[in-house]
Amino acid sequence: MTTGTANQPKLVEELTEPLSPGRAFFNTGMTILSVIFTLIALVPLFSVLLYVLINGFSSLNTTVLTSLPAPTGSIGGFGNAIQGTLIIVALATAISVPFGVLCGIFLSEYSRDDNRLVEIIRFGVNVLSGVPSIIVGVFAYGVLVIPLKGPSAYAGGFALAILMLPIIVRTTEEALKLIPWELRLASLGLGANRFQTIARVIVPAAFPGIITGVMLGVARAAGETAPLIFTAATSKYWFSSPNQPTASLATLIFSYATSAYSDLKSQAWAASLLLVLLVLTVNILARVIFRRRF
Amino acid sequence: MTQLTDQQERTSKELVANTGNFQADAVFRLILRIAAVAVVSMLIWMALVVAGESLPSITKFGLGFLFDTNWDPNSDAFGGLSFVFGTLATAFIAMAFAVPVGLGIAIFLTEDFLPEQVLTPISFMVELLAAIPSVVYGLWGIFVMIPVLRPLEQGLSGGSSSGYSLFTAGVLLSIMVLPTVASISRDVLKSIPRSLRNASLALGATRWETIFRVMLPAGTSGIVGACVLALGRALGETMAVTMVIGNTAQIPNSPFAPGYTIAALLANEFGEASGGLHVSSLFFAGLLLFAVTLLINVLAEIFVRRVSLERQ
Amino acid sequence: MQNRENTRVEQSSAGGVVKAYQVQDMAFYYGTRKALDGISVDIPTKAITSIIGPSGCGKSTFLKSLNRIAEAETKVRIDGKISLFGQDIYDPRVNLTRLRKRVGMVFQRPNPFPMTIYDNIAYGPRLFGLKDNLDNLVESTLKKAALWEEVKDKLKTSALGLSGGQQQRLCIARSLAVDPDVLLMDEPCSALDPIATLRIEELMLNLRNQLTIIIVTHNMQQAARVSDHTMFFTTDESRIGNLVESGLTADIFSSPVEKRTEDYITGRFG
Numbered sequence: 001m002t003t004g005t006a007n008q009p010k011l012v013e014e015l016t017e018p019l020s021p022g023r024a025f026f027n028t029g030m031t032i033l034s035v036i037f038t039l040i041a042l043v044p045l046f047s048v049l050l051y052v053l054i055n056g057f058s059s060l061n062t063t064v065l066t067s068l069p070a071p072t073g074s075i076g077g078f079g080n081a082i083q084g085t086l087i088i089v090a091l092a093t094a095i096s097v098p099f100g101v102l103c104g105i106f107l108s109e110y111s112r113d114d115n116r117l118v119e120i121i122r123f124g125v126n127v128l129s130g131v132p133s134i135i136v137g138v139f140a141y142g143v144l145v146i147p148l149k150g151p152s153a154y155a156g157g158f159a160l161a162i163l164m165l166p167i168i169v170r171t172t173e174e175a176l177k178l179i180p181w182e183l184r185l186a187s188l189g190l191g192a193n194r195f196q197t198i199a200r201v202i203v204p205a206a207f208p209g210i211i212t213g214v215m216l217g218v219a220r221a222a223g224e225t226a227p228l229i230f231t232a233a234t235s236k237y238w239f240s241s242p243n244q245p246t247a248s249l250a251t252l253i254f255s256y257a258t259s260a261y262s263d264l265k266s267q268a269w270a271a272s273l274l275l276v277l278l279v280l281t282v283n284i285l286a287r288v289i290f291r292r293r294f
Numbered sequence: 295m296t297q298l299t300d301q302q303e304r305t306s307k308e309l310v311a312n313t314g315n316f317q318a319d320a321v322f323r324l325i326l327r328i329a330a331v332a333v334v335s336m337l338i339w340m341a342l343v344v345a346g347e348s349l350p351s352i353t354k355f356g357l358g359f360l361f362d363t364n365w366d367p368n369s370d371a372f373g374g375l376s377f378v379f380g381t382l383a384t385a386f387i388a389m390a391f392a393v394p395v396g397l398g399i400a401i402f403l404t405e406d407f408l409p410e411q412v413l414t415p416i417s418f419m420v421e422l423l424a425a426i427p428s429v430v431y432g433l434w435g436i437f438v439m440i441p442v443l444r445p446l447e448q449g450l451s452g453g454s455s456s457g458y459s460l461f462t463a464g465v466l467l468s469i470m471v472l473p474t475v476a477s478i479s480r481d482v483l484k485s486i487p488r489s490l491r492n493a494s495l496a497l498g499a500t501r502w503e504t505i506f507r508v509m510l511p512a513g514t515s516g517i518v519g520a521c522v523l524a525l526g527r528a529l530g531e532t533m534a535v536t537m538v539i540g541n542t543a544q545i546p547n548s549p550f551a552p553g554y555t556i557a558a559l560l561a562n563e564f565g566e567a568s569g570g571l572h573v574s575s576l577f578f579a580g581l582l583l584f585a586v587t588l589l590i591n592v593l594a595e596i597f598v599r600r601v602s603l604e605r606q
Numbered sequence: 607m608q609n610r611e612n613t614r615v616e617q618s619s620a621g622g623v624v625k626a627y628q629v630q631d632m633a634f635y636y637g638t639r640k641a642l643d644g645i646s647v648d649i650p651t652k653a654i655t656s657i658i659g660p661s662g663c664g665k666s667t668f669l670k671s672l673n674r675i676a677e678a679e680t681k682v683r684i685d686g687k688i689s690l691f692g693q694d695i696y697d698p699r700v701n702l703t704r705l706r707k708r709v710g711m712v713f714q715r716p717n718p719f720p721m722t723i724y725d726n727i728a729y730g731p732r733l734f735g736l737k738d739n740l741d742n743l744v745e746s747t748l749k750k751a752a753l754w755e756e757v758k759d760k761l762k763t764s765a766l767g768l769s770g771g772q773q774q775r776l777c778i779a780r781s782l783a784v785d786p787d788v789l790l791m792d793e794p795c796s797a798l799d800p801i802a803t804l805r806i807e808e809l810m811l812n813l814r815n816q817l818t819i820i821i822v823t824h825n826m827q828q829a830a831r832v833s834d835h836t837m838f839f840t841t842d843e844s845r846i847g848n849l850v851e852s853g854l855t856a857d858i859f860s861s862p863v864e865k866r867t868e869d870y871i872t873g874r875f876g
Contacts, residue, residue, distance in 0.1 A: 015690070015708070016699040020735075023500055023703075030502040031407065037398030038416065041476065044469045045423050048434045102329035110326065117327065123595060124334030130523065130591035131337070131584070132530020134557045135344070138580040141564060142343040151565075165333055195322040223427025226532035226557070230564035250533075253429045257436055257537060265437075272430045279425045287418065406680075488679065489717045493777065495678050497730040497784060498707030507729065512720045 049276070056273025059266035069236050078267055080238050082274070084153070084247040087239055088232055089221050091157025096164040097214055103165075104172025104213070109184075109198055129166030136162045137227025145231055153239070153246040156232025163224055164217035171216060175209020175290075176202060212286040219282040223275045225250035249275055337588075344584055348577035350570060359578060365543045365559075367567070372575035374582065376543040380460060380553035381583070384535060385528040387464025387549065388471055392528075393521055395468070396475025400517075401505055403476070404483040417480065424473035432537030435466045440538060451550035458540035461549040466534050471524040478523065478598070482516030483509055519597030526590040530583060532557035556583045625691075626651040626788055626818040627672060632686035634664070634671055641667050642847045645686070647837060651787070654810060654819045656829035656855065659839035660870065664847025665822045668839065669790050672820065673709040674702055690788070707734065709788040710781030715797045716773030718765035718780070723757050726765045726776055730784035743783060751779035752809050771802025775809060782813075789813070791821040795828065807832050826871060830859050838867045 018024065063077050070076030103121065111118045140159035145151055179202055187197040203210070233245040234255065249271045256268035351359070355372060362373020403417050443465065444457035486509055494504040510517065540552020541562060556579045567573045627649040634642035642664045649655050657665045670676035671684060674695065688695050695705055707730070718726050727744045736743070744761070748754040753775045757768070765776055774794055781789055791810075795803040810819055810832050823829050829836055836859070837852040851858060851867045862868045 015693050015695070015701060015704050016697065017701060017704065019500065019701055019703060023503070027500040027502045030505075034398040034402040034405075035407070037395045038402045040395055041399055041420055041423070041469075041472055042416070045419055045426075047438060048426055048430065051434055051438055052430060099329050099333055102326050103333045106326035106330040110323065114323075114327075117330070121330045121334050124337055126595050127588065127591045128334070128337055130526050130587060130594070131340070132526075132532065132557060132587055134530065134532040134560050135340070135580055135584045135587070138560060138564070138577065138584075139340045139343050142347045142577065143339075146347075162336055165336070169333060194319045196318075198322075219425070223429070225427070225429040226561055229561050233565060250427065250429050253433055254533060254537070257429075257433045268433055272427075272433055275427050276430060279427065280422070283422060283425050487715075487717060489713045489715060490719060492675055492678055493711070493713060493717050493780075494719070494729070495702075496673060496675050496706050496709075496711035496790075497733065497781065498703040498705075499730075499733050500703055503733055507733075508719050 052269065052272050052276045055266065055269035056276075059270045060273060064267060064270055068238065075263075076267075078247070078249065078252055078271055080235065081247040081249045081252045081271065083239050084232070084235070085222055085249045087242070088153050088156045088160060088228070088246060088248055089218055091153060091242065092160035092164055092221050093214065093218060095157065095161035096168055096217065100165050100168030100213075100217070101172050101210060104169045104210075105176065105198060105203070107169065107173040108176035109194070109202070125166050125169050128162075129170075132226075133159075133163055133224050134226040137229065137231055140227060140231045148243060151231055151233035151245045153232055153242040153244070156228045156246060156248070157242075159227035159231050160221040160224060163227065164221050167217040167220055168213045171213025172206075172210050175206040175213065178209065179205050208289045212289050215282045216286055219279045222278055223250060225254050229254065341584070341588075344577055344581045348574055348581045351574035351578040354571065355575070355578070359575075360582075363543070363545060367563075367569070367572045370569070370571050372571065372578075374556070374575075374579050376545055377554050377556045377559050377579060378582065379545050380539065381529055381555040381557070383460050383549070383553065384463045384467055384539065384555055385525060387461060388467035388528040389521065389525055391465060391468035392471045392475050392524055396472050396520075396524070397479055397510075397517065399472070399476040400479035400483055401509075403480045405501065405505075417477065420473050420476050422473075423469065424477075428470065428531060428533040429537075431466060431470060431534040435462065435534055435538040439466060447550040451548050455548075455550040456540065456552070458538055458552050459550045460539065460546060460553040463535045463539040463553070463555070464549070466538055467528045467531055470531060470534060471527045474524040474527055475520050478520035479513070479517045482513040482520065485516075486512050515597045515600045519594045519600075522590055522594035522597060526587045526594065529590070530557055530587050532561050536561045556580070624651045625649065627820075628687075628689045628692075630687040630689075632671070632684055632688055634667055634676075635683040635685075636667075636676075637681050640844075640846050642671075645849045647849060647852050649818065649820060650835060651818045652815060653834040654814055654821065654832055655835040655837065656833035657820065657822045657837045657839060658824070658826060658829050658870075659847075659850075660841065661824065662845065662847075663839040663841045665837075665839045666792055667847065669792055669820065669822050672788070672790055673706050673711055675706070675711060703733075707784050708786055709790060710784065710786035711790045712774070712777050712781060712792065712794045714793045716770055716777055718768070718773050718776050720764065720766055722762050723765045723768070723776060724761040726780050727783050729780065734784065747779050747783045750782055750813070751775050752805070752812070753779055769802070771798050771805060774798060774802070774806060778806075778809065786817060788818045788820065791819065793822055793824060796824065803828070826859075830855060838862075838864075838870065840866055840870065 019027070063075055065077060065082065066079045067077035068080055069078065103125070107118055107122055136159050139162070140155045144155035144158055148155065183201060183205065184197055187201045188194070192200070228248050228251050232248060232251070234251050235245045235247045239246055253268045253271050256264040259265060351372065355362070359372065359374050360378060361375055363375045364371050364373045365376065399420060403413050440457040440462060443462055444455065447455035447457060447459060447461060490508055490512060491504055494508045499507065535555050536558035539555060539558055541554055541558055542552040543554045546553050560576055560580055564576055567576055625648045629645050629647045629649070632642065632645040633640060645668065657668065659665050667676065671688065676682045684696055690705070690709070693700070719729060724744055727747050728740050731740065731743055745754060748757060753772065756772060765773065768776060778789070795806050798806065807828065810821070813819060821833065833855045835853065836855040838850045838858065839847050840850050841847045851862060851864045858867065859871060862871060
């Protein structure tokens with residue numbers, strides 16, 4: 001150890017001496033690389049959005065939105081696919097919302113006193129969210145298409161409901177967890193039981209968040225194709241009954257994308273535009289709601 | 295004195311007698327438990343149905359299904375090797391791109407290169423990548439990505455590539471799983487205490503020395519969890535892959551040749567499958583995919599969980 | 607007890623004070639918010655200087671300006687001048703990694719890296735390209751930090767398995783491994799129990815002859831026990847911290863010049 005005065009000149013020199021070239025190069029190089037990687041990721045996003053917007057809007061018109069598919073050559077549309085998507089997704093929502101919201105409430109509100117079960121359920125929900133959508137379709141095929149002897153809106157709705165479940169459960173749980181714990185104590189302290197507390201105080205307070213979860217689920221379900229191909233299949237006609245094959249936007253994009261006819265291709269872009277707009281709106285809305293409310 | 299006893303009596307009566315509340319609570323709790331268990335039992339139900347339907351195929355082909363490339367519904371010969379290979383190959387290509395790029399993004403979003411007001415929209419945009427429907431990626435892949443990649447693939451493969459290939463599918467997949475790697479890794483890196491980073495800087499480390507020697511090692515299990523989760527997505531992703539992979543049941547000798555994945559097989563053939571053994575073999579292929587993704591998701595869950603336990 | 611400490615302090619100051627830091631009319635800004643103003647002080651080398659003051663008075667900020675770690679967290683700016691052994695450390699030519707190698711830092715909560723004890727100590731030396739003789743360095747550093755006997759059999763186990771007090775001593779050792787001239791300590795005992803605190807204080811007194819130690823503490827007894835010099839910071843109604851008084855610990859605690867110092871030390875505010 002040298003004394004302070006002795007190492008004074010040495011220090012002046014050393015402190016201003018630049019980083020060794022190797023370390024300096026590594027540091028700057030990695031910074032540049034991470035910037036490039038981030039830009040790389042944003043290129044496909046903007047490219048997808050741009051192409052969908054341009055090609056979609058240029059082929060969107062009222063005929064396309066309101067009429068049935070026509071034999072190639074004449075002017076047709078995919079009104080029935082919009083109708084079908086709405087019906088299938090509504091079915092899916094009707095099945096998944098009660099189970100999903102109740103499950104979310106359970107995970108959030110009973111995590112302190114039903115610890116073990118909550119852990120297991122949460123684990124299961126996370127695993128369920130990782131099941132490929134095509135497998136969910138295969139499952140729905142086994143459960144509904146085979147017994148009903150054919151594809152139907154029921155089977156499609158059932159498959160989409162399973163895909164929506166984890167989203168609704170998680171968002172509900174998150175929304176409820178954002179409500180301060182003291183609010184529950186305050187309600188219990190006034191003599192309310194837990195059911196009253198949850199139903200009258202907690203759930204209303206978290207309502208926007210829960211709705212957001214449902215909307216995110218709807219957006220996801222509306223864009224899902226794989227499980228619909230062989231559960232709801234497709235149809236050239238207006239919806240007649242939920243136990244009949246039903247058209248949907250997602251399957252329509254799939255079958256039109258590989259079509260040889262350019263008007264069908266442009267209809268695929270138009271249908272994509274509708275789905276992308278739905279997804280974008282819901283996701284942005286969800287962000288706004290979660291940020292403002294909580 | 296008597297008043298007090300009266301009050302005591304009333305209080306004890308009221309406190310003991312009013313059990314209605316507790317019953318309501320118990321019923322409510324029971325309903326919640328049933329709903330929660332119902333959600334999770336979907337997994338078991340799914341496993342039972344898919345396994346049950348594939349039984350005829352399992353008894354007929356057994357493990358040989360995994361080693362046979364011959365898939366011919368007309369002669370009732372079903373071997374899944376081409377699909378298993380294609381599934382693994384595309385997922386591998388996807389991970390090779392998505393892991394480094396995703397980690398780069400995660401680091402970029404946690405460091406202070408740009409102010410928070412700029413980083414937040416960027417991370418939102420990265421997450422948006424995950425929200426775009428798979429079939430839209432497929433459409434974009436056919437009309438935008440393949441024309442861009444085709445010359446490159448033709449150059450690399452000696453002119454034979456059509457652009458519909460394992461490689462194209464892998465690249466498209468990597469875009470789709472990128473948000474999974476990036477946003478979970480970002481959360482993991484953000485949860486590492488700031489003082490750890492400062493301690494390294496205070497010892498004279500540069501920013502990137504700190505990232506590589508302290509931050510990434512500290513976040514390893516969470517980052518591995520993110521990658522495993524992304525792998526699960528890549529293996530099971532269907533529509534986009536089906537639309538660009540070329541759907542040819544073969545084991546290609548080049549990544550720029552067309553292939554087939556299990557998910558694409560299911561999407562293409564389930565609708566038109568006739569004959570018990572064909573359908574059952576499709577279920578068998580589905581069961582394989584289901585089992586692998588289930589295993590992978592359980593693993594990822596364990597890794598990610600370990601992170602949250604460490605942080606407590 | 608108090609008397610003995612005082613004698614020791616006087617002896618140290620009698621030997622003539624060599625300045626480690628010279629701070630001249632320094633003001634510190636977080637973004638546009640001023641956090642410190644008008645700080646001028648000399649900090650002597652080979653001595654322990656404590657910084658005391660009520661919470662929010664900017665004592666941690668001051669400490670973080672001495673190794674320029676504050677700018678790793680947010681945008682900051684300083685006016686005035688801080689020099690280390692005569693070198694202005696805010697000179698644009700100053701290489702931050704080299705500055706921080708010369709100025710070690712120990713944080714409020716023990717924060718060993720999630721790696722082995724050995725790797726924690728070897729972390730700094732490895733950054734600067736040291737590969738040989740690491741074993742000896744690790745051993746001598748751990749001995750310097752009075753931790754060797756406790757950990758010599760588990761060098762290759764995770765540092766997170768140590769107790770809080772051991773972790774904090776490991777963090778001190780980690781800083782010592784790169785042979786710094788200055789050791790900054792930001793309330794190093796605030797997360798520790800009294801016995802662990804005592805061991806850290808013993809360690810500081812042992813290290814006192816070898817390097818400059820600057821410690822921020824909210825514990826006035828601690829400042830009185832271990833430090834030779836004391837700086838008292840406080841804040842005015844505009845929430846800008848300033849230095850009220852500095853000098854020998856004995857003087858500050860027995861006969862403060864400023865009323866505010868006296869009030870704080872006697873517990874009337876803060």
